[in-house]
Amino acid sequence: MTLRRRLVLSIVALVVAVSAVIGAGSIIALASIQTGAIDGQLQKATARASTKFGQGEQSPNGQRPNDDLLQPLGQAAGTLTAYYFSGGRAGGIVLQEDSSRGQLTAAQLDRLGDVKVGVDPATMDLGGELGKYRVAAVQVDNPVLGDAVLVVGLPLAPVYESVWKLLGVVLVVTVLALLVASAVATAAVRRALRPLDRVAETASTVARMPLDRSDALDGVRVPDADPATEVGRVGTAFNRMLGHIGNAMQARERSEQKVRQFVADASHELRTPLASIRGYAELTRRMGADLPPDVVYAMSRVESESVRMTSMVEDLLLLARLDEGREIQFADVDLTGLVLDAVNDAHAASPDHPIEVDLPAEPVEVVGDAARLHQVIVNLVTNARTHTPDGTRITVGIAPCQDGGVDLTVRDDGQGIAPEFLPKLFERFARADSSRSRTAGSTGLGLAIVDAVVQAHGGRVSVTSEPGDTVFTVHLPDRAALVDGDGDGDGAGAGAGAWDAVPERS
Ligand SMILES: Nc1ncnc2c1ncn2[C@@H]1O[C@H](COP(=O)(O)OP(=O)(O)OP(=O)(O)O)[C@@H](O)[C@H]1O
Ligand SMILES: [Mg+2]
Structure with a gap:
């Protein structure tokens, strides 16, 4: 994972954690404050109910206490009052929103009967439409009806309602904070890491440089x-x-x-x-x-x-x-003429090697140093003569290339060059068979000179060899390529200074 993504994710995670802690703290605080307020109201409601109940008025039917006795003026909607006489008679009512009075069910009365007198208000789930209530019990002595326990309760629904509302607000705020935090964090991290990108860019530029x-x-x-x-x-x-x-x-x-x-x-x-x-x-x-x-x-x-x-x-x-980078004097050179001269010389020097030429009809001109290019051809042809047995056929050819340059090839059908020697062929003093070559007067500098001269011309020399077919190919670039740049770069060392001397072709 990138550093950028890790930083942004850490910041977002931090925002989520902080929002969760703040949200949870607020919700718990709100619930306990509201429950405290309800307990205060419950205390007053209990006091009102017990005062009224203690006045002792007889119920009209004589069976149960008057509803007004249970629900005095001033009680809030949702307040419930239940009574339990020592003889076992019990009952209770709830004050509805529309000021009517609903009766408590037997199950609800049963549950409310468990509330102890003289302890702090408790939370009780009464089920049905009533839900959760804060309830408290008080002992009241009615002069007419006798001793009774009064249980008074106030609904917790308002508390839950505000808790849910706050939870919604916390969630919305958290999501918004998340969006804002991730946008800001992405922008800030990107901005902070931009210099690092520049360092990386420079490093990879250097890595690519020759x-x-x-x-x-x-x-x-x-x-x-x-x-x-x-x-x-x-x-x-x-x-x-x-x-x-x-x-x-x-x-x-x-x-x-x-x-x-x-x-x-x-x-x-x-x-x-x-x-x-x-x-x-x-x-x-x-x-x-x-x-x-x-x-x-x-x-x-x-x-x-x-x-x-x-x-x-x-x-x-x-x-x-x-x-x-010295020694090369650039001028227009007739390559065909150079090849013909070298072949004639070779023919005179070793008549036992049949030499052929394969030249285009038109004379081929290149830009370069005539003396050095002549040396290249002579070195290659001399190798084909001296490192092969008599009778070996030698062919010197010139062919134009697609890139505008010229390929000069020297081919022979001699015994070839050992494959393990090929990579070292153009090194200085490299000879395949040193003991024999030394007596033949060879030094191993010929191909090194070919390589250096060709590189100074911005070209390259390559070789393929198998028994019966050895081909040295000298590629000389187009004049434009020679002046424009350093080609593949390997000729730069030798050729850099020399290219300033390339003449304008008329
Ligand atoms: N056409 C060829 N056929 C077989 N072997 C070759 C051929 N050309 C070069 N070689 C091998 O490559 C070696 C290196 O050639 P290079 O021209 O660099 O040196 P040299 O010919 O030995 O000496 P110098 O050219 O300096 O007199 C040669 O010694 C020879 O073993
Ligand atoms: Mg040689």
């Missing part, structure tokens, strides 16, 4: 941060937490930046000594005639390994610069 940039949380704050209120304290703590996260992200980005800078500087610095090593090795090879064959072999190894290391250092430098 936190790949250190300034992602800048300006994201909960507006309700007044420490005087409970919700404000939550807001303050939340804002402080966002601040800490932002700082941590900035610190992380700074340290990543340092590492990138270090790799870029180191690779850059390594180029010069490597060039010297290569130069001297080459020089030595040229003078090979004067040197023993062992030394010639050793120097040729030095030369070839320095060539390999130079290319590795170049790759590392390129990756570091792509990470920084």
Whole structure:
């Protein structure tokens, strides 16, 4: 149950409880006050009746006391008087609303006979039309008729009537109070909890945010941060937490930046000594005639390994610069031409691999960096050549996509890539068979560069592989998508700075 509903229900329950207590108290008080008033009247009525009865006038028929003897002037409507002579004779009458007199039944007389003389008034249910009565008994000596006990009673109906009326009023007032209380409580609770909603909203906004940039949380704050209120304290703590996260992200980005800078500087610095090593090795090879064959072999190894290391250092430098968002120079690029160049080069390099192209009739143009895109195609085609046996058929294709972008595919029917290796394929220095690859001069940076370059272009590279069919697909986005935003966000790190350089297409 929501906090809001719980609060409203608690307030409503409280109103019901308070109304019930107040209502019950009022009803009990009213009943006892009215009963007290009736007892007062009963005392007077009893006094009047006993005075009159004590006067001793003879009844006209001699059988029973005169009605006037029992009901003197001044008695209220509903008053009953019963007499009980010691000999057993008894009788009684009730004064009706219309001043006529009704006789009490034998059963009623029987019940009234139980009333004791000299005790406080009691409540008695006489049944029939009479209902409940307050009754009191008194001993009277009539000089003519003899000793008798007089029982006088007053009806409790007025008391019950006012109790019922009050109960009705209490119920109506309670229902009204309930309606008003629930409306007011709902509005007040909603108003009080609105800042909490804003905190929750901010929290879910942050949860949905891609936190790949250190300034992602800048300006994201909960507006309700007044420490005087409970919700404000939550807001303050939340804002402080966002601040800490932002700082941590900035610190992380700074340290990543340092590492990138270090790799870029180191690779850059390594180029010069490597060039010297290569130069001297080459020089030595040229003078090979004067040197023993062992030394010639050793120097040729030095030369070839320095060539390999130079290319590795170049790759590392390129990756570091792509990470920084530099290195990409956008221009209109003829992708078809790049593919044809790369395929021709590959054909010349390994004639044992039949290579086919699958290109649209019209030349395909994209926006990007020609040199880097050329490198992407070369890396993929080289992989298809070097990691497959001779005779493996390679197909390079270009196909326009529905979203306006272009798909570049490099397919081969070689042995395929092990499924457990696929998730790591684009990581740096990842090789499926490291022992064999190393001797073949592979470093495992080729696909990492492909991935980084494609991401810097706002695109993505994917692979599917099974024995006999391995397909690398490079998706390059439409120019509009490239300029508008960061696509699915994963290319943001490398591409963010570069997109400013996207040229206007004429
Ligand atoms: N077409 C392919 N068929 C089979 N395996 C492949 C194919 N392409 C890549 N691989 C596997 O993926 C690994 C990683 O490729 P990647 O291009 O990143 O590195 P590399 O080719 O080993 O070295 P580099 O390209 O840096 O010289 C390769 O070592 C190879 O095992
Ligand atoms: Mg490779």
